Amino acid sequence: xxxxxxxxxxxxxxxxxxxxxxxxxxxKILEFAGGEAPARFQGEVISAEGxxxxxxxxxxxxxxxxxxxxWKEDIxxxxxxxxxxxxxxVVCMANTNPVNDSPEVTRxxxxxxxxxxxxNVFPVAAVTLGLEGKEMADFSxxxxxxxxxxxxxxxxxxxxxxxxxxxxxxxPFGYRILSHAEDAALAGGGAAHxxxxxxKLGIPGIPSAAEEVAIARDILIARQTDGKLHIQHISTRMxxxxxxxxxxxxxxxxxxxxPQYFTLTDAALxxxxxxxxxxxxxxxxxDRMAIxxxxxxxxxxxxxxxxxxxxxxxxxxxxxxxxxxxxxxQTSLPLSLALLAGGKIAPARLVDLLSAGPARVLGLRGxxxxxxxxxxxxxxxxxxxxxxxxxxxxxxxxKNSPFLGWKMRGRAVATICGGRVLYTTIAGVTPHA
Amino acid sequence: xxxxxxxxxxxxxxxxxxxxxxxDTARSMEEVLTRDIKKVPALRGKTVVNLFFEASTRTRTSxxxxxxxLSADVVNFSSSTSSVTKGETLLDTARNIExxxxxxxxxxxxxxxxALFLSRHVSCSIINAGxxxxxxxxxxxxxxxxxxxxxxxxxxxxIAIVGDILHSxxxxxxxxxxxxxxxxxxxxxxxxxxxxEMERTGAIVTSDIREAVREADVIIMLRIQLERQNxxxxxSLREYSRRFGLNRDIFSLAKDDAVIMHPGPINRGVExxxxxxxxxQSLVLRQVESGVAVRMALLYLLAGGSHVTH
Numbered sequence: 001x002x003x004x005x006x007x008x009x010x011x012x013x014x015x016x017x018x019x020x021x022x023x024x025x026x027x028k029i030l031e032f033a034g035g036e037a038p039a040r041f042q043g044e045v046i047s048a049e050g051x052x053x054x055x056x057x058x059x060x061x062x063x064x065x066x067x068x069x070x071w072k073e074d075i076x077x078x079x080x081x082x083x084x085x086x087x088x089x090v091v092c093m094a095n096t097n098p099v100n101d102s103p104e105v106t107r108x109x110x111x112x113x114x115x116x117x118x119x120n121v122f123p124v125a126a127v128t129l130g131l132e133g134k135e136m137a138d139f140s141x142x143x144x145x146x147x148x149x150x151x152x153x154x155x156x157x158x159x160x161x162x163x164x165x166x167x168x169x170x171x172p173f174g175y176r177i178l179s180h181a182e183d184a185a186l187a188g189g190g191a192a193h194x195x196x197x198x199x200k201l202g203i204p205g206i207p208s209a210a211e212e213v214a215i216a217r218d219i220l221i222a223r224q225t226d227g228k229l230h231i232q233h234i235s236t237r238m239x240x241x242x243x244x245x246x247x248x249x250x251x252x253x254x255x256x257x258x259p260q261y262f263t264l265t266d267a268a269l270x271x272x273x274x275x276x277x278x279x280x281x282x283x284x285x286x287d288r289m290a291i292x293x294x295x296x297x298x299x300x301x302x303x304x305x306x307x308x309x310x311x312x313x314x315x316x317x318x319x320x321x322x323x324x325x326x327x328x329x330q331t332s333l334p335l336s337l338a339l340l341a342g343g344k345i346a347p348a349r350l351v352d353l354l355s356a357g358p359a360r361v362l363g364l365r366g367x368x369x370x371x372x373x374x375x376x377x378x379x380x381x382x383x384x385x386x387x388x389x390x391x392x393x394x395x396x397x398x399k400n401s402p403f404l405g406w407k408m409r410g411r412a413v414a415t416i417c418g419g420r421v422l423y424t425t426i427a428g429v430t431p432h433a
Numbered sequence: 434x435x436x437x438x439x440x441x442x443x444x445x446x447x448x449x450x451x452x453x454x455x456x457d458t459a460r461s462m463e464e465v466l467t468r469d470i471k472k473v474p475a476l477r478g479k480t481v482v483n484l485f486f487e488a489s490t491r492t493r494t495s496x497x498x499x500x501x502x503l504s505a506d507v508v509n510f511s512s513s514t515s516s517v518t519k520g521e522t523l524l525d526t527a528r529n530i531e532x533x534x535x536x537x538x539x540x541x542x543x544x545x546x547x548a549l550f551l552s553r554h555v556s557c558s559i560i561n562a563g564x565x566x567x568x569x570x571x572x573x574x575x576x577x578x579x580x581x582x583x584x585x586x587x588x589x590x591x592i593a594i595v596g597d598i599l600h601s602x603x604x605x606x607x608x609x610x611x612x613x614x615x616x617x618x619x620x621x622x623x624x625x626x627x628x629x630e631m632e633r634t635g636a637i638v639t640s641d642i643r644e645a646v647r648e649a650d651v652i653i654m655l656r657i658q659l660e661r662q663n664x665x666x667x668x669s670l671r672e673y674s675r676r677f678g679l680n681r682d683i684f685s686l687a688k689d690d691a692v693i694m695h696p697g698p699i700n701r702g703v704e705x706x707x708x709x710x711x712x713x714q715s716l717v718l719r720q721v722e723s724g725v726a727v728r729m730a731l732l733y734l735l736a737g738g739s740h741v742t743h
Binding site: 195199200201202203204271313316317318319320321 | 522523524542543544545546547549550554564565566567568602605628630631633664
């Protein structure tokens with residue numbers, strides 16, 4: 001039994017936002033209690049006065065690099081970073097080596113996560129074998145092994161016909177396809193957002209249209225097939241607009257963005273900073289503003305950081321040759337909390353984007369909720385903690401972050417997964433081994 | 434003025450007076466080139482390595498001659514004979530060369546920002562001899578010097594740059610050197626090769642060569658390639674030449690004393706008519722001359738010479 005006492009309990013799924021106490025038992029939420037804290041509680045107590053108590057955060061887009069690239073990250077270090085960042089669940093992409101296109105790989109990931117993980121790991125399996133865009137993966141077998149959705153993330157599914165077939169085929173089974181929306185021909189060899197910064201620095205550009213054309217195409221295919229689609233890492237203004245249009249048309253299409261896309265713009269590339277190189281690229285200010293709007297009005301369902309660890313030397317090189325991607329699990333929450341400052345978004349909405357939202361998109365039962373009977377995944381957040389994100393804080397094997405040295409406000413102070421405290425900085429509480 | 438730079442990576446942060454200082458130095462270097470024995474001992478005992486990861490005969494030769502005229506030991510390292518093909522990183526290659534204790538690395542690389550990147554990780558001086566589509570500072574300075582020689586000034590001149598603006602590092606350096614000295618710059622070419630964002634530099638962007646050339650004092654033609662990375666940016670060289678080539682007819686719209694420049698190598702009959710390439714108003718070979726002097730000046734200044742002696 002575990003009692004989380006006196007915190008501001010924010011549970012967007014039920015609409016609750018009040019001071020109270022949460023009791024966890026046998027890996028489940030037992031009950032919420034208002035008023036006085038239960039007297040003579042038989043079990044561990046975490047004092048959460050002045051803190052937020054929210055459903056365990058879920059990041060629906062991470063790369064754990066395991067199997068195959070364990071020098072960049074592995075399931076143990078990646079989930080340790082997740083727990084420290086407040087995440088009780090992460091959803092890992094299929095571009096491992098071997099690719100997660102067979103149940104053996106899915107089971108390997110789940111097995112290792114069960115043994116060494118500090119968070120729940122939900123694997124996404126490939127849409128096509130080897131992410132090659134040629135033959136469909138065995139969806140049912142992968143789903144039976146534990147895959148929660150399908151994506152060729154890192155690469156777009158280039159053939160519209162193949163995507164159509166895949167979406168049509170999985171529709172009766174209710175699986176969702178997550179789309180890395182990129183028109184490869186339009187993006188053609190670019191390395192930065194096609195805008196003033198790229199022109200000035202002489203970096204080949206990736207036009208916004210490379211993303212928008214693909215989003216539109218995928219949405220139209222989903223409409224044609226009545227399929228369930230999710231657009232990953234939206235970075236452009238028209239990308240948000242097109243998704244909004246699709247939602248208004250009543251289509252079952254969801255979308256995510258990442259903190260980097262509402263925090264930074266392509267101006268971060270000055271000096272050829274390879275830690276600001278990613279795909280999709282950091283865009284312009286009008287894109288950033290549009291993404292904030294999409295977050296406010298509910299067009300965007302989830303914030304997911306696209307955690308993409310890379311060893312130092314693939315970033316310590318000329319810009320064109322540098323690898324794409326940044327780590328994000330430990331900065332996603334504070335960067336998201338920064339959105340509260342302008343008062344444009346309410347705490348409950350923010351918590352929704354980081355927990356109930358992704359649980360809804362992926363149909364993760366028992367996750368993203370503090371209702372009685374839900375899984376005892378809880379994150380305790382100190383929204384006012386001021387701290388600096390330094391290299392020594394990084395728990396990932398890789399330190400490729402453009403946010404190193406940033407002053408942050410707000411962080412997770414306890415991450416409880418299945419009733420076990422897996423991370424905490426609260427004095428007097430020891431993490432369960 | 435005193436010279437404090439350790440590297441010449443680009444002209445984006447060069448003040449006008451710094452550029453004038455380099456040009457003044459180049460002038461005294463050019464005097465050396467008129468002598469019978471075209472060699473001074475200024476860089477004796479210094480080693481200059483031309484680190485070229487991209488083919489370039491003329492820039493490399495120009496730096497090599499510049500170094501030799503100053504008595505430096507000049508060593509050429511080019512990627513065709515290097516370990517780059519074996520998968521060595523740029524940084525490892527540069528550090529290996531650095532371990533041989535050169536004083537100056539002259540770097541040409543296909544990636545924008547490569548010279549800046551190396552300057553952060555090696556201890557010797559770096560001259561950027563062209564990094565991707567970013568900058569080619571010695572070209573920017575030699576273009577400035579060449580125009581000054583002929584026109585006596587740059588401020589107020591209408592200078593049209595015509596061709597592949599998108600991929601040109603020469604343009605990005607010229608925008609700083611000529612723009613900062615007060616030229617009125619026009620950028621002209623097919624819309625696919627002249628990004629609209631370039632208006633942010635203060636230059637006027639057009640796809641009408643007549644408009645660009647009309648009343649111009651200087652016309653800089655850029656080399657054009659039909660295919661880049663297997664993508665065509667315009668229909669054909671024939672079409673290009675009709676729309677964007679400089680011929681006698683178009684050139685007649687410019688000022689009577691207008692001059693033509695080209696960073697080379699020229700595609701005769703494509704961007705520049707055969708006749709104009711060799712006409713009296715063509716400064717192409719004077720640019721090459723200025724190039725050696727400017728590169729001597731840069732090597733001299735980076736190697737520690739800070740006073741111009743006339």
